[in-house]
Amino acid sequence: YETFYEDAFFEDKIYNEHFKTVFQSVLKVSPAQLKEVLTQLTNRIGKIPEGERTERQALVLELNEQYPGDVGILTAMFLNLVSLEPGEGIVLAANEPHAYLAGECVECMATSDNVIRAGLTPKFKDVPTLIDNLTYNNVKPTILRPEAVGAMRTYNPGPDFDEFEVRDIRVPAGATHDGDPIEGGTIMLIFEGEATCVVGSTEDLELIPDESEKGMYANTSFEMKKGEVYFVGANVGYSMENTGSGELRVFLATCNSLVYSR
Known part of the structure; x- marks a missing residue:
């Protein structure tokens, strides 16, 4: 057998x-x-x-x-x-x-x-x-193999799994990664390293209809370290500066872009 x-x-x-x-x-x-x-x-x-x-x-x-x-x-x-x-x-x-x-x-x-x-x-x-x-x-x-663009690798399961996709971001020591706004919410897991993160540019805030949420993302700056998890709201961009001595690795979980093209 x-x-x-x-x-x-x-x-x-x-x-x-x-x-x-x-x-x-x-x-x-x-x-x-x-x-x-x-x-x-x-x-x-x-x-x-x-x-x-x-x-x-x-x-x-x-x-x-x-x-x-x-x-x-x-x-x-x-x-x-x-x-x-x-x-x-x-x-x-x-x-x-x-x-x-x-x-x-x-x-x-x-x-x-x-x-x-x-x-x-x-x-x-x-x-x-x-x-x-x-x-x-x-x-x-x-088996999924990521699509790599710059520091970001995207795992897209395809049209049968439009509820989510995973992004693997790797930033060398001293470098910065800028993330474009995503139409849906994003879960951010700091897998390795530490960084300073700034979320919510002026342009991003114009895309947020709820006035009560604008203050949450008005160029907010905070420190991130290994093991921490954050939520980034819809239409909010971010910038991560690797402040550690090694590679910064961050995983993002968000909706597949196919959801927003319907």
């Missing part, structure tokens, strides 16, 4: 139904059956010399150490195993199961009323609800 599905991607509805049946059976397995299967699986993989194990086999052992006896360990045999290089992103459609295994990433999630979990987490799990909501589509994952 492991070998057969390693690189097999089926978009046919018949295969999707078979996949759905098997995946649901795994998630609904009894505690006794799960313990027996995991014991057999980890023992078998453990007998394989470390240098000869596949990436997926090694992952099973790693997950079993982190979450002993968890049903999520078995999902490693079903889901795509994706390794992202620095600067790459991935598109996760609604109701697609996923788990972050290692490393750091910035996640931007569209409006959602809940997050449903089934395994590999200490948080509340709701297997029946998850089973009912999954898509069971067998497709290759979509």
Whole structure:
């Protein structure tokens, strides 16, 4: 089974139904059956010399150490195993199961009323609800590579994800980055470094219809440092001066420009 599905991607509805049946059976397995299967699986993989194990086999052992006896360990045999290089992103459609295994990433999630979990987490799990909501589509994952313009790299998921896009801004020490006004609000995460930021030029303020909001952005200057998060209102530009000794890295989450072209 492991070998057969390693690189097999089926978009046919018949295969999707078979996949759905098997995946649901795994998630609904009894505690006794799960313990027996995991014991057999980890023992078998453990007998394989470390240098000869596949990436997926090694992952099973790693997950079993982190979450002993968890049903999520078995999902490693079903889901795509994706390794992202620095600067790459991935598109996760609604109701697609996923788990972050290692490393750091910035996640931007569209409006959602809940997050449903089934395994590999200490948080509340709701297997029946998850089973009912999954898509069971067998497709290759979509890897995002940014469009770079100056200091800014933009991750645009495309027309099917017009609720958001992510921008990665990197400013060398001593340099300044000027951000143009965006028609919607923006969440700004200071990922690395420190800076002085000025928001709201005179021209920007003319675009703000609400008089009570103008004062919030009237050439306001403030210091930013790693780990802080800010909100920038619609139609407000900004200027960031890197005041640290290293690179300033800031992530922005905002609506896709397609939203405003309708």
